[in-house]
Amino acid sequence: RRYRTIRSSSASTMISGRAIFMLCLAQVFLLYIISLSFQFIAIHRIDDSLNTNNLITFAHNNNNNNARSKTRGNNNNNDGITARPVIAYVVTLTGCGNTKRYTRDQAMGLVTQGAAVLRHSISLAHSQPSAKYDFQMYALVHPSAKECSSNMSKLGYTVLIRNTPFANGDIQKQFLRENVDGASCCGAKEYIKLYAYTLVQHPVAVVLDLDSLVLKPLDELFDAMILEDYNGDKSSSIPVHGEEANSLSRTNNIDAFYTKDYNMVNAGGEKYAGVQGGFLMVRPSEEIFEEYIDIILEGDYREGRGWGGKYGYFFGGMQIQGICAYFYGEKHPEMGIELDRCKINSMVDNPYFRDDDNKKPGQCRDGRTECEDCRTTDISDILSVHFTICQKPWECTASWDAKSTRLCSQLHSEWFRIRRSFEETRSDDDLRQLPDIAGAFKPETYFGYCKHRGLRGYLPIKI
Secondary structure (H helix, E strand, C coil): HHHHHHHHHHHHHHHHHHHHHHHHHHHHHHHHHHHHHHHHHHHHHHHHHHHHEEEEHHHHHHHHHHHHHHCHHHHHCCCCCCCCCEEEEEEEECCCCCCCCHHHHHHHHHHHHHHHHHHHHHHHHCCCCCCCEEEEEEEECCCHHHHHCCHHHCCEEEEECCCCCCCCHHCCCHHHHHCCCCCCCCCCCCCCCHHHHHCCCCEEEEECCCCEEEECEEEEEEHHHHHHCCCCCCHHHHHHHCHHHHHHHHCHHHHEEEEEEEEHHCCCCHHHHHEEEEEECCCCCCCCHHHHHHHHHHHCCCCCCECCCCCCCCCCCCCCHHHHHHHHHCCCCCCCEECCCCCCCCCCCCCCCCCCCCCCCCCEECCCCCCHHHHHHHHHHHEECCCCCCCHHHHCCCCCCCCCCCHHHHHHHHHHHHHHHHHCCCCCCCCCCCCCCCCCCCHHCCCCCCCCCCHHHHHCCCC
């Protein structure tokens, strides 16, 4: 019995000691688990903090890049810092030959000549060391001219096929509805130029005809339209027309620059002269585009008087030249500024009425008492050219009237100089053409690209 008691007591003691040991072991294990848990929580919080800081830094950098993009414009650079605003240059095609003057093949070839040299002239202007802006070329092409646009993309143009932005049958008033396709080169199709206003991804769009040439950077004009803090001496640095310098100094929000064609109006109608359709610089806006369409559909073009009874009673007045004059002259005179046509979109035109004019013989066509004769302008003062009166360079014209000969010859020489520069940039030996100048026909003007006078004497660009 005593043995049993001692054994029992001994067993109890052993069990009690084992229990205490297991309890201690369990406590140690529990403390280890708790310690690991705290370490995990601490590390997790540190990671969260780092991730949060990284997200904040990324968001901050991203916002800064977005801000630069908004203030500096679009670009193709990867760093997002050296971006420059991208100016849209827009040309239009509304037909493709099959006329009395040109066959379809001839039209396609002539489109190529104008498009190639115009684009290269713009590229040279934007390559100047002082240039602030990049550029992108667009061709707005009516479906009927699609075949003639086949070379445009090869020349660096983004081709946009666009139909007339309204149906003639929707025009409310009969006279315009029945006549909008007449009294102009292109009829209602010319209104595809209005699509330039829809290029809202660009701060400025410049509409040019294919027979145009840019001789100098237009940065001062872009600055005036884009920069909110523009404080240049606007009246002297921008070549405005006449009293427009006063308007320029009063406005901080310029939405358009244009020139006028005073050759299209009769004496007494100078105030309502049309906007020259070969040059229009605008701030793109869907709202303005829609307002133009509303004006057209309203159809308030009055027979014998024009838009609103005032603007556009001349050749082409039912289309762009008339409606833009009406828009910026009557509807929104605060939005647009007329430029000096002797220096921008220069056509080398005679600024005076003929001496035998019944109303204003020998007087200025624009209504001023004194006016500059664009035929005598120094070529160094000209920013852009429109080959109308001087004729198309690819027609190899060799003579002009006495007062226009000097400047027309110089401007043709500039076109062919830029044509040669374009050829020099081409890497394909089968396409590049650099004819010998020595002994060529009028080499100082045509740089070897005219064998003789006339279109048949011209050496066309190969594509």
